[in-house]
Amino acid sequence: MGDLQKGERYANIDYIVASSIRGWSIKSIKDSFDIACEWCRKFFVRVQDLPEDLRPQIPAEEWVFIVPKFHIAAHKESCQAQYSSNYTPHVARWDGEHVERLWAWLNAAAPSTKEMNPGARWETIDDFCGFANWRKTVQLGDDLLRLMIEAIPLAQDHAADFAAFDRRLRQERAADVAAWERMVADWEVDRRKPNPYILPKPTISRADVQLRYLTEENREIAAGRVAAEGMGPCSFIVLGIETRQAQ
Structure with a gap:
C-alpha cells in the first residue's frame, strides 16, 4: 500500500507496484487495476524512470493487464473484450476485486x-x-467448501450445455470453428493481434441504404418500368419509419 498525494497518479501507482514485487523471482503477472486499459499504455517506458533496483525485470509479454469484473462493466466494449478476466487464461473465476x-x-x-x-x-x-x-x-476452508458446493452442479450444467453447443457447431461449421480457435490461440499468445471477442459491427448506415434504394428507383423510372408520379417504395418506407419514431 502507498499514499497518494492527489488521485491515482501513474507515478505513484508505478512505484507502489514495482515496490510490491521487488526482490521476488516472478515470471509472469496478472495485474488487476480499475483503469488498467489506460495505465498500461507506456507502462514499460515509465518504469525505466524508477530507481534501478525497482525496475521490474518481467518481460512485457508476461505482464497481463486486467480490469476487475465489477469495474469493467462501466468500460466501453473494446475494453471489456481486451481486459476482461473472463477471456484471460490461468485466472479461473477470479474477479480481480479483492483489494x-x-x-x-x-x-x-x-x-x-x-x-x-x-x-x-x-x-x-x-x-x-x-x-x-x-x-x-x-475462513479459507469454510469459504472454499461453500463455493465448491455451489460451483460443482453449476459446472456440470454449463459443461453439458457447452458440449452440446460445441458439438453442433463442429458438425455444421467445422471450418469456422477451426478458424475461431486459431484466432483465440493467436490472441492469447500476442494480445496485439485482432481480438476475437470484439464483435464486428455493421458499417452501413440508414442513409446509405436509403441512397441505394433511391438510386434503384430512379433507374427504374428512367427505364419506364415504374411510374414517376406519387411516392416511391423507398420514400414510403422512410415515411413509415419516421411516423413510428414520432409516435
Whole structure:
C-alpha cells in the first residue's frame, strides 16, 4: 500500500507496484487495476524512470493487464473484450476485486488514522490489513467448501450445455470453428493481434441504404418500368419509419 498525494497518479501507482514485487523471482503477472486499459499504455517506458533496483525485470509479454469484473462493466466494449478476466487464461473465476474489499475495514479506521502522525497511521493501517488477511486465512476452508458446493452442479450444467453447443457447431461449421480457435490461440499468445471477442459491427448506415434504394428507383423510372408520379417504395418506407419514431 502507498499514499497518494492527489488521485491515482501513474507515478505513484508505478512505484507502489514495482515496490510490491521487488526482490521476488516472478515470471509472469496478472495485474488487476480499475483503469488498467489506460495505465498500461507506456507502462514499460515509465518504469525505466524508477530507481534501478525497482525496475521490474518481467518481460512485457508476461505482464497481463486486467480490469476487475465489477469495474469493467462501466468500460466501453473494446475494453471489456481486451481486459476482461473472463477471456484471460490461468485466472479461473477470479474477479480481480479483492483489494477493494479492504475499504470496508479501512473506511471505519479513517476518523482515527487521519489524526495520527505518519508512523502511527501506517502501523495502524498495516494492523487492519493484517487482521483482514488473518480472517481470510482462517475462513479459507469454510469459504472454499461453500463455493465448491455451489460451483460443482453449476459446472456440470454449463459443461453439458457447452458440449452440446460445441458439438453442433463442429458438425455444421467445422471450418469456422477451426478458424475461431486459431484466432483465440493467436490472441492469447500476442494480445496485439485482432481480438476475437470484439464483435464486428455493421458499417452501413440508414442513409446509405436509403441512397441505394433511391438510386434503384430512379433507374427504374428512367427505364419506364415504374411510374414517376406519387411516392416511391423507398420514400414510403422512410415515411413509415419516421411516423413510428414520432409516435
